[in-house]
Amino acid sequence: MKTLALLLSCMLVAACTTARATDPNVAAVGARIHAAWNEHIRAAKARDLPGVMALYTDDAVYAIADNPLRRGRAELEAMEQQGMASNEVLAATHTTQSLRVLGDHAFELGTIEGDVAANGQPAQHVVFHYVAEWRAAPDGAWRIAHLVGRMAPR
Numbered sequence: 172m173k174t175l176a177l178l179l180s181c182m183l184v185a186a187c188t189t190a191r192a193t194d195p196n197v198a199a200v201g202a203r204i205h206a207a208w209n210e211h212i213r214a215a216k217a218r219d220l221p222g223v224m225a226l227y228t229d230d231a232v233y234a235i236a237d238n239p240l241r242r243g244r245a246e247l248e249a250m251e252q253q254g255m256a257s258n259e260v261l262a263a264t265h266t267t268q269s270l271r272v273l274g275d276h277a278f279e280l281g282t283i284e285g286d287v288a289a290n291g292q293p294a295q296h297v298v299f300h301y302v303a304e305w306r307a308a309p310d311g312a313w314r315i316a317h318l319v320g321r322m323a324p325r
Contacts, residue, residue, distance in 0.1 A: 196272065197271075197272050200270070200272045200277050200305075201267060201270050203312070203313050204267065204270070204277065204279060204305060204313050205265060207225075207226055207312065207313055207314070208265035209265060210225065211223060211225070211226040212260065212264075215255065220248065220252055223251045223255070224244065225314075226315055227247055227315050227316075228308075228314045228315065228316045229243065230242075230316065231243070231244070231247055231315055231316055231318070232316070232317045233247055233250070233318050234317075234318070234320075235318075235319075235321065235322060236321040236322070257289060257290055258287050258289050259287065260287055261285065261287065261288060261294050262285045262286045263283055263284065263285030263286075263287075264283070265281065265283050266281055266282050266283075266284070267279055267280070267281045268280045268281055268282070269281075274307075275306060275307035276307075277307075277313065278302070278303070278304055278305075279302070279305060280301075280302050281303070282298055282299060282300050283298075284298045284299070284325075295324055296324065297322055297323065297324055298322075298324075299320055299321070299322050299323075300320055301318055302318075302319050302320070303315050303318045304316045304317040304318075
């Protein structure tokens with residue numbers, strides 16, 4: 172838990188750096204990040220595991236409240252596969268509240284909101300609040316290296 176708190180604190184400090192250190196291409200990076208989330212949502216709705224995993228770096232760390240810490244592609248893939256087997260994403264939208272870009276790193280505060288049906292149950296509207304550290308890949312894609320968040324029913 173201390174590691175999670177430290178990681179979240181460091182990400183928030185980095186996200187609040189001065190405008191002087193912010194890359195002038197924030198809008199372009201924001202559009203790529205939004206497109207990456209939209210592709211992730213599309214893949215989750217289609218239960219397309221490779222498409223879902225395209226969002227993450229190979230060494231990604233995923234820390235969600237009340238869930239075990241996940242590290243690396245194998246752990247994230249197992250988590251995403253289990254989630255797709257037991258849940259159906261019916262609709263979801265991505266919103267960025269804040270974005271700071273520092274070269275090939277970006278820090279995003281955002282939400283994913285939508286309707287999910289678990290194990291054939293009636294759909295539940297959920298909101299995922301998160302802070303993400305993104306990294307630019309050599310191919311120009313932006314991928315999540317660290318994701319810290321909390322899922323809340325609405």
